[in-house]
Amino acid sequence: MTDKSTFVLKLSGIDLSDVTAGDMARMLSDFCKLLGNDELYLDSIYSGSAVTKIYTDRDLYIPKLEKLNKNIANNHSALNGIQSVIRRYAKNFSQIEANILASRTAVNDDELEQVYNIDYQKAISHTFEQNETFIGKLLKPAQGNDETDHFTILLANENKISVELDKNLSFQIAPFLEALWRHESLIEFSGIAKYEYQDNYQVKLNGFNALSFRVIPNTTTANLWMKEFIAMGESGWQKEEEPIRIWLEERHL
Template structure:
């Protein structure tokens, strides 16, 4: 019920839109809720709250929608839509459009500021002092994939192919690794002159240099993005006997005392 001020104009008695009586007066209106499970309201800047509320409003896309609440716990942002526009609102939330993707990107950007990831849009009825149970989760906000780059000193074995002259002090080449994977690499012009005889041959080389890897948050896979060659060695072709002699010469695990180190290794594997 409204009060009247001294000038005889009605005033709003309460802004508590979660009051059950208000819901009854609204005739069963529905609440559309953006819930951030790993976020807390006090963590968010005011500008973030405004952006999230605005994005939700535009995704639901109902002009007659009204603000419902922003509450603590798992951050809950809600607007209320008239019951007779339920179908339109649900369609707007679930369909894929350029406009919707733009608003989802706004939400993802705000979540990313705080390291939050798990958010969803649902509809149901919010009640004061009751745990919100959605009638249906309409859309789960995709987690933004983040990337991290790191470098380390590393040796690579492979062959050379493709040469592209660089505009800076380095030239760009491609290394074909033993597993067939191709890795972009660069080296100094001086080193390139030494590498020229080995381009597009079957000669295996061992490169020493700095590797740059890319990792993604949604994958444990490491992607070798770039390699800077500092120096290289020719890997000589070896016969099996030469390889065994080299293996025995290492002396590790007392292999050198055996006349047939490979046979001894196989024997251990069978025990």
């Protein structure tokens, strides 16, 4: 038994001498990212396939394992990095496999347990388009380099999507920007969404081209504005000839 927890990235079906130092370094870096870089230390890199072993404190085994599982489930870019390297070697080493092994107390390699098999094959996917409507909060516009502009909106599920629209539609939105930002009104875009369907049952939004829009007033903000307006009016300035202008000046708007 040891007081260190061990995590191993093991490539079988290939020898360490067949892998470049740069690729081993890239996979080591990505492996650490999957586990969370803090409190990780290099133990060794050795042959017998191609093995990269790192360790951390025994008390951190469960948090590191949870971090690993979370990053794998979220398809972290570091996992994609490891898969990309392995795919290149698979062209010449058809039997190559990659596994992550771990143990909280193991002293010898045969005591390590496999916790994840890295599937490096690219998922088969196809794309499709369909009519779609998205409602969200406008975050920022970005002028395009071509005949399109782009807006980012925040959906109710906290996801952000990029909306592409032509210049004409962008000009139509311009008069509503104050309401969308100052009063936090919502905007509804309708148009054509481009999706990618993968064989792991995941659907990814690759693009959205808006053809129309509708501003949805934020009644909560509007009601609050009215209450503030009335309350300040009760202080006496409602007797002014131009109370709205005075009110705006007081608020430095």
